[in-house]
Amino acid sequence: MSRLSPLRPFYLLAPLGLLYLAIAGRFVQLHAYKVELSETYSGNLEGESVLLADRGRILDRNGYPLAYDRPSYTLEYGYRWEHRRYNPANWSEGEPMSEEQILAEVAEVAAVTGIDAEKLESDLRDPSLLLTAILFDIDPFHADRIRGMMAQYPNFGLVVREARTREYPLGRAASHAIGLYDEYLEERETGELDESGEAVTEIALARPAMAIESAFMEQLTGVKGRKESVRIRHGINPAKILVEPVDGEDVLLTIDATLQELVRIELVRVMREQNPEAAAAIVLDVRTGEILAMHSLPDFDPSSPSKDDDGLGADGEAVSLHFKFKDPFEPGSTFKTIIVATALDLGVIRPDEHFPDGGSIRIGPRFLENASSVPKGSKTAMECLLHSSNVVATRIAQRIGVPRLRAAMERIGVWNELQLTGHRLSPGASISEEEWGTHQGPVYTLPSVSFGQGFYINPIRLAGLLTAFANDGNAVVPYLVQGEGSEPEPICTPASAAYVRDAMHQMMERQVHHNKFLPDIGVEAAAKSGTARNESNHRENTVLFSTFAPVEDPEVLVLAVVYNPDVDLIKSRKGPSGTRHAGPLATRILEHALRIRGVLPPADPRSLESVSALGTLKTVRDDR
Amino acid sequence: MSGRAAGLVLLVLCELIAGLGLRNEALAARSRAEAYNRDYVEYRRYAGHYRHLRYSLESPQAVRERLLLEILRQENESQPEL
Numbered sequence: 001m002s003r004l005s006p007l008r009p010f011y012l013l014a015p016l017g018l019l020y021l022a023i024a025g026r027f028v029q030l031h032a033y034k035v036e037l038s039e040t041y042s043g044n045l046e047g048e049s050v051l052l053a054d055r056g057r058i059l060d061r062n063g064y065p066l067a068y069d070r071p072s073y074t075l076e077y078g079y080r081w082e083h084r085r086y087n088p089a090n091w092s093e094g095e096p097m098s099e100e101q102i103l104a105e106v107a108e109v110a111a112v113t114g115i116d117a118e119k120l121e122s123d124l125r126d127p128s129l130l131l132t133a134i135l136f137d138i139d140p141f142h143a144d145r146i147r148g149m150m151a152q153y154p155n156f157g158l159v160v161r162e163a164r165t166r167e168y169p170l171g172r173a174a175s176h177a178i179g180l181y182d183e184y185l186e187e188r189e190t191g192e193l194d195e196s197g198e199a200v201t202e203i204a205l206a207r208p209a210m211a212i213e214s215a216f217m218e219q220l221t222g223v224k225g226r227k228e229s230v231r232i233r234h235g236i237n238p239a240k241i242l243v244e245p246v247d248g249e250d251v252l253l254t255i256d257a258t259l260q261e262l263v264r265i266e267l268v269r270v271m272r273e274q275n276p277e278a279a280a281a282i283v284l285d286v287r288t289g290e291i292l293a294m295h296s297l298p299d300f301d302p303s304s305p306s307k308d309d310d311g312l313g314a315d316g317e318a319v320s321l322h323f324k325f326k327d328p329f330e331p332g333s334t335f336k337t338i339i340v341a342t343a344l345d346l347g348v349i350r351p352d353e354h355f356p357d358g359g360s361i362r363i364g365p366r367f368l369e370n371a372s373s374v375p376k377g378s379k380t381a382m383e384c385l386l387h388s389s390n391v392v393a394t395r396i397a398q399r400i401g402v403p404r405l406r407a408a409m410e411r412i413g414v415w416n417e418l419q420l421t422g423h424r425l426s427p428g429a430s431i432s433e434e435e436w437g438t439h440q441g442p443v444y445t446l447p448s449v450s451f452g453q454g455f456y457i458n459p460i461r462l463a464g465l466l467t468a469f470a471n472d473g474n475a476v477v478p479y480l481v482q483g484e485g486s487e488p489e490p491i492c493t494p495a496s497a498a499y500v501r502d503a504m505h506q507m508m509e510r511q512v513h514h515n516k517f518l519p520d521i522g523v524e525a526a527a528k529s530g531t532a533r534n535e536s537n538h539r540e541n542t543v544l545f546s547t548f549a550p551v552e553d554p555e556v557l558v559l560a561v562v563y564n565p566d567v568d569l570i571k572s573r574k575g576p577s578g579t580r581h582a583g584p585l586a587t588r589i590l591e592h593a594l595r596i597r598g599v600l601p602p603a604d605p606r607s608l609e610s611v612s613a614l615g616t617l618k619t620v621r622d623d624r
Numbered sequence: 625m626s627g628r629a630a631g632l633v634l635l636v637l638c639e640l641i642a643g644l645g646l647r648n649e650a651l652a653a654r655s656r657a658e659a660y661n662r663d664y665v666e667y668r669r670y671a672g673h674y675r676h677l678r679y680s681l682e683s684p685q686a687v688r689e690r691l692l693l694e695i696l697r698q699e700n701e702s703q704p705e706l
Contacts, residue, residue, distance in 0.1 A: 009629040013636065020640050051665070054672070070676035071669040140673045162669070167676060169683040229658070238654030242661065261684035 047229050052164055053222025056248030058178050058212055060257040061290070061482070065167075066174045067181070067213065067302070072165040073143040075113060075135035075158055081127040084157040105153050112149045113158075124157045137165060168302040170257060173264040176295055176323040177255055177480065179211025179422065180302035181220075210321070212251060212480070215422035222248040252482040254290035259283060262592040263293040270585045271297050275566040280324040281585065282460060282478070283593050284557045286467040286548055288485055289476030292556065292593060294460070296324035324563065328428030328456035329542050332530025332578065333388045335452030335462075337469060337500045339397055340381045341492035342408045344499060348399040351499055354378040355392045364443035368394055371531075371577075385503035385528065386510065390451045397450035402441040405449065406431070412475075412491045418461045421481045428456035452530055459544075463559040465491060466546050469504060469526070470554035473497040504528050505551045511579050518583045521591040523600060525549035529578030540564060541575065545582035547590050549599070556593045560586035 005011075058067040081087060086102055103121060110117035113135060123129050138146070143160050150156045166181055168174065186206045189199045209217060225245030229237055267279045280296030298318035307319035343349045359376045360369040374387045384392035397405060409415075415430040431454075435445045448454030460478050467488075468475040473496065474488035492500075504526035511518045511527070518527075527547035533540075541564055548557035562582045567575060594600040680686060 009632070013633060016633075016636060016640065020636075023644065064682070065679055068676075068679065069672070071672040140669050167679070169679050169685075171685065173685070238651065238658045239661070258684045261688070265688075 049227050051225030051245040053245035054247040056220035057250045060255045064257040069164040073138040074133045074161050076133045077129045078157050078159045079130045083155045085155045086125050172299045173261045175299045175302050179213040181209045181213035183207045212422040216251045220248040256292045259293040267297045276562045277564040278324045279562045281560040286470040286554045286557045289478050291480050325459045328458045330532035331452040332532045334528045334530035336393045341496040343396045344496040355395045357391045361391045382503040386507050393450040394447040397446050469497050469500045470548040518587045523549050524551040531578045543576045543578045543582045545578045545586040547586050558586045558590045
């Protein structure tokens with residue numbers, strides 16, 4: 001029996017040990033030296049990708065999206081010419097690709113992508129065309145078809161890249177309220193010069209934004225994810241590093257999408273009928289101050305805000321990025337309501353007191369006149385509001401006197417800056433010390449203020465103040481983003497508010513049933529019109545109309561303004577009037593709002609107005 | 625080969641097999657997770673697209689256009705045939 005070699009176990013174990021070491025070494029190589037690995041595989045099999053995050057949505061009060069991101073794809077030429085299928089350097093010497101083969105392959109892909117085959121073929125053989133996008137906004141189904149087709153031809157030279165498209169379902173209708181957002185790469189000059197003296201440029205991400213899209217930039221912006229993986233030819237290869245993307249947070253507005261759309265329809269109607277410079281409207285919840293809709297025309301398409309040489313957008317409509325209600329204006333006779341309420345609260349007039357009104361009044365060196373439609377004869381404060389008498393309003397303001405009127409306007413906060421998120425509103429210039437204090441005060445300033453001229457107030461602020469007459473003297477502070485509401489501000493007593501509301505109710509009844517200037521919407525409403533007229537230039541008139549309903553238990557208030565309407569002076573010899581030129585607009589918007597709120601019953605389903613009767617759209621809020 | 629040596633060989637073999645097996649399982653598990661993750665990402669893209677389609681159908685403008693079409697259709701139907 002021969003003695004076994006003492007090294008025999010070593011001989012047996014050595015191959016196994018070597019195998020073990022080889023496998024362990026391979027694992028270390030795979031997972032620790034990725035650079036070396038990528039070099040081994042020509043850098044083509046090591047992948048790092050960015051995982052896109054959705055920008056947060058902007059939702060209306062019912063969860064309907066006013067802005068959201070949708071996945072889309074772009075088709076680009078790949079960035080590596082050296083790997084491209086039609087690069088002759090990649091063809092094995094024995095099997096060069098024939099022209100027919102190339103044309104046949106390209107024709108198949110061209111048929112799926114919809115790109116011209118000849119162009120595609122010449123582009124793919126052009127080494128300079130790298131990272132150039134040829135198709136945008138491809139939907140996922142189409143992208144999958146393109147990918148599937150190209151998978152048959154490795155290194156085809158086209159890349160389907162994932163992107164996000166910001167979508168605005170209401171289009172122009174919500175443009176001023178929510179603004180816009182876009183992002184793209186642009187070439188910028190760094191401000192430095194290179195050796196040859198030319199400006200150095202860099203590719204930077206541009207992110208233009210406006211209004212809500214800009215104000216909530218941080219909240220809406222998501223955080224991109226990242227994935228690094230080893231790509232081996234077969235099977236699914238696990239990610240080495242995976243950082244999930246985090247979508248941006250949603251922003252909830254107080255806007256009602258359906259009403260917003262209807263407000264724009266009505267504004268468009270006014271623009272067509274009266275050809276004004278601009279028209280604007282706002283709808284408020286009189287109890288909370290929530291802005292249910294606000295818009296002005298001209299507006300813009302958030303997806304394509306640029307305009308051509310004619311000032312028109314791609315859709316042929318006028319373009320303006322400026323929201324008209326950011327500018328202050330003269331409130332006209334709507335301000336008489338505040339004057340009367342102030343006088344009643346100060347006790348300087350009695351509700352049943354009559355003031356003489358001969359159609360004009362002499363104040364110092366000048367005469368103030370009523371509009372020609374105002375009947376002559378003494379009037380109570382209520383009749384002053386009903387007929388919109390400048391003479392009686394001036395007399396009431398004289399009773400108040402300059403110091404008390406000035407103090408009241410400051411207490412009410414006529415020129416308080418209104419913080420509307422995303423919108424920088426101009427509060428208007430307050431009346432100067434000189435205008436109040438010198439001899440101008442009682443002669444010019446006081447009478448002008450009494451009928452809302454000679455000073456400027458922001459329209460949204462005015463709408464908020466007018467809610468006091470629908471809300472027992474408490475003026476709400478308008479707001480646009482849910483959760484930002486604040487307590488109403490008392491500006492007059494409930495008794496004064498009720499008095500003014502009665503006058504506004506009578507005014508509305510008169511215009512609907514007696515003068516028939518306004519449509520009967522089937523609900524008791526209260527209203528006050530206003531006109532700020534430039535006597536020297538009849539093209540410069542601002543007409544406005546504010547209305548709220550139902551009178552017994554008000555829910556919504558509408559303020560509609562038409563800027564410089566092109567009035568046919570043959571038909572309207574008295575020039576533009578708040579009731580006739582802004583009244584129908586405000587009344588129709590009020591009707592839409594009341595149908596949406598369920599105050600009015602649904603209309604005939606065959607009429608356009610019935611759209612509002614559908615109510616707000618039901619959308620599950622957290623369905624992403 | 626002594627029993628001790630044979631035991632050692634067996635132990636090394638077991639270690640090797642167990643080590644490779646566990647490693648393989650770990651890779652397989654990560655690959656499954658990766659596969660699910662890719663499915664999830666794909667699902668999200670399609671869900672985003674379907675959501676976009678639904679929003680488009682529900683938008684007030686789309687609702688209005690459908691209503692107007694319905695009105696036109698009814699009016700056409702009410703016309704006597706020529």
